[in-house]
Amino acid sequence: MEKIALLTDSACDIDEETINKYNINILSFRIIYRSGEYIDKVEITPKEVYDNMKVEIPKSSLPSMEDMEMVYKRLEEENYTHVIAIVISSGLSGTYNALKIVSEKHKNLTTYIYDSKSTSVGEGIILKECGKLIEQGRNFQQIVDTIPKIKSNMHFFFVFGTLEYARKGGRIGKIPGTIGEILDIKPIVYFDDSYGVCCTYDKVRGRKRSLNKMVDIGKKFLDKNQCEVYIVHGNAEEDADRVHNMILQLPNIENIHMIGQISPIVGVYSGPGTVGICYFTM
Structure with missing residues (x-):
């Protein structure tokens, strides 16, 4: 009889209830400062980072192969027969x-290892849906055959507070940077399905308009389908709440997950300052 384990990395964002309910195994990245390194989400929180x-932009490293070996050995000891791993885009990491x-x-x-060509809730939603299928x-x-369909139903957009950090980290992908920032142009960003790097979906001027535009983009999905909506942010709770309240006014909302x-x-x-919205069509 099959016993299926779910595995991911700590770039995945999903609620703790889902992680515990489906016993999702997480491989932790490392956040590296000049003073030392910290285990992602274990020894350091997003808010602390x-x-x-403003003081120091840390570097990061992928989960060690030793950690991966330890997880696999534990899964064997626990008599699992199969593993479904959903991981951060190979365009962003060597995981x-x-x-x-x-x-x-x-x-x-x-x-089965699935390259999400995404990150954050782009990994988390797939894991959650896989957990439901196991249940x-x-x-x-x-x-495994259903995962590409789950992926195709996800529409993940986000806005940076500034492009400074993506540019310094070399992860800006195909987003135009300096000129647009001078003009206060805010790109609406998504992950390209072919390469899993950030690309520009649309551009608007100003922070408020960029957040409104992400909600407007969702209308084309909500006009045709019921959706679950997932909202994430990077130290931008007030803006995330504002987006949440705007989305509440739209039709065909099954659930909104903060x-x-x-x-x-x-x-x-x-x-x-980053705010992300993922529309998951039902």
């Missing part, structure tokens, strides 16, 4: 390739 960014190397050493576990009794292959702070591993590059 954002608050300290996908490292985990693939480790998983191939563990022949007793049949592993419903679907087998490994049925769940996930809270974006993972520090994402926050290192997105910076404070």
Whole structure:
């Protein structure tokens, strides 16, 4: 009989209830300062990272292969037979390739690693839906076959407070930077499905308009389908609340999930002021 484990990295953002309910295993990134390094979401919180960014912008490193080995050994000891791993975009991190190397050493576990070509709730929603399918009794292959459909139903957009951190971290992808920032042009950003890097969906002038535009974009999904909506932010709770209140006025909202702070591993590059909205069509 199949026993399926769910695995992800700490760039994933989803609520603790979901993590506990579906026993999601998390591989932790490291947040690195000149004074030392910290385990993401264990030894340092998103708020601490954002608050300290004016003093020092940390670096990050992917989960160690030793940590991956330890998780796989534990899953074998717990008599799991299969692993479904949903990981941060390979366009942002080497986690996908490292985990693939480790998983191939563990022949007793049949592993499927899915490159989310995204991050944050872009990973979390897929994991949550996989957890539901396991709970419903679907087998490994049925769940694996369903993941691309789950992915296609997610529409994730976000706005940075500033492009400074993405530019310094080299993770700005295909977003035009300096000129637009001088003119207060705020790009609405999404992840490209081919390469998993940040691209510009639209551009507006000013912070308030950019947040309003993300809500307007959602209308084209909500006009046709019921949606669950997920909202994340980087030390921008007030703006996240404002977006939440605007979305409440729209039709076909199944649920709105206020996930809270974006993972520090994402926050290192997105910076404070980031607000993200994911429309998940039902």
